[in-house]
Amino acid sequence: MAFRHRRGTAALAAAALLGVTACSAVLGEDRSLVDASSLAVGVKADQPGLGLATGDGGFEGFDVDVALYIAGQLGVPEENVEFVGVTSAEREQKLISGEVDMVVATYSITPARKTQVTFGGPYYVAKQDVLVRAEDTGVQGVRDLEGRSVCQGAGSYSAVRITEGLGIGVEQVEAPSYSACIDMLREGTVDAVSTDNLILAGFLAEDPSAFRFVNNPFTDEKYGVGLPHGDVEACEAVNKAISRMYQEGTAEELLETWFGATDLDVLDSVPQFEGCV
Incomplete structure (x- = not known):
C-alpha cells in the first residue's frame, strides 16, 4: 500500500464548496514522505544488476539495494x-497517481521530467554507451553506428540522443523494454543497443559470450530518485542519505557486488546533486 501523500476527490469537492482553489487546498494538506512508515517503490523488473524480478515476488539489483538503503x-x-x-514509460504516471511513492529505476533527471517529478540525487551518474554482438568488430565508438539500426526501450531517449544530440544517422527501433532490445540484438534484428552503461x-x-561492450x-546520465512533485523535504532527506551511502563506503560495496565482474569503471564518489527545486 502506497503512502498516501495526496488528498482524494472528497477533499477537492470540499475545497470547491469553500470557494478556494483545489490546488492550494490539496497542497496545504500534503505530507512529506519523511513522515511515512511504509513506502511503495517503483523499480525495473527486467534489468539484470539493477532491478530484476526474482520469480518469487521479490526484486534484486543495485537500484533495489539503493532504495532499501534510502528507506532505512x-x-x-x-x-x-x-x-x-515499472517500465520507463510508466514511471511518471505511477508516481503522479500515487501508485508508488518513490521511483528508483535508472530514472535519468531531465528538465522535462522535473516539471512533473521532484528528483533527489543523482545517486549515480552513468554514461551512455553501446552494446553490439560479440562478433561485430566494426563498432568502436558511437559514430560507427551511422547507417545502422539502434534499439531503445519505450519511454527512453537513448537513440534520440544519438540522432538529434550528435547528428548521427541511425535507424531508431523502439521496443517495449531494454530486455526486449537485448533479445532483438541477440537475434540479429537490430545492430546495436545504446543506453546507460550500467x-x-x-x-x-548475464551473457558475456554473446555481446561486446564498446x-x-x-553523455552523462544522472540517475535520480523520483519523488512526488514539490516534496522538497523528502528530497533533502534523500540527498543526505545518498551522501552517507557514499561516504561510509556502502555505494562502493553495492557497485562491486552487482558490477564487479564486468570491466566497467564505476563512480565511487558522491555525485553532484541537482538541488531540490
Missing part, C-alpha cells in the same frame, strides 16, 4: 518497503 535512512524498515515493477553492463554480465561512453 528515512526510518522505514525493509519489511515495510513494497517494490513495484544497464548494458548488467545484460553483458566501452567508449558519451
Whole structure:
C-alpha cells in the first residue's frame, strides 16, 4: 500500500464548496514522505544488476539495494518497503497517481521530467554507451553506428540522443523494454543497443559470450530518485542519505557486488546533486 501523500476527490469537492482553489487546498494538506512508515517503490523488473524480478515476488539489483538503503535512512524498515515493477514509460504516471511513492529505476533527471517529478540525487551518474554482438568488430565508438539500426526501450531517449544530440544517422527501433532490445540484438534484428552503461553492463554480465561492450561512453546520465512533485523535504532527506551511502563506503560495496565482474569503471564518489527545486 502506497503512502498516501495526496488528498482524494472528497477533499477537492470540499475545497470547491469553500470557494478556494483545489490546488492550494490539496497542497496545504500534503505530507512529506519523511513522515511515512511504509513506502511503495517503483523499480525495473527486467534489468539484470539493477532491478530484476526474482520469480518469487521479490526484486534484486543495485537500484533495489539503493532504495532499501534510502528507506532505512528515512526510518522505514525493509519489511515495510513494497517494490513495484515499472517500465520507463510508466514511471511518471505511477508516481503522479500515487501508485508508488518513490521511483528508483535508472530514472535519468531531465528538465522535462522535473516539471512533473521532484528528483533527489543523482545517486549515480552513468554514461551512455553501446552494446553490439560479440562478433561485430566494426563498432568502436558511437559514430560507427551511422547507417545502422539502434534499439531503445519505450519511454527512453537513448537513440534520440544519438540522432538529434550528435547528428548521427541511425535507424531508431523502439521496443517495449531494454530486455526486449537485448533479445532483438541477440537475434540479429537490430545492430546495436545504446543506453546507460550500467544497464548494458548488467545484460553483458548475464551473457558475456554473446555481446561486446564498446566501452567508449558519451553523455552523462544522472540517475535520480523520483519523488512526488514539490516534496522538497523528502528530497533533502534523500540527498543526505545518498551522501552517507557514499561516504561510509556502502555505494562502493553495492557497485562491486552487482558490477564487479564486468570491466566497467564505476563512480565511487558522491555525485553532484541537482538541488531540490
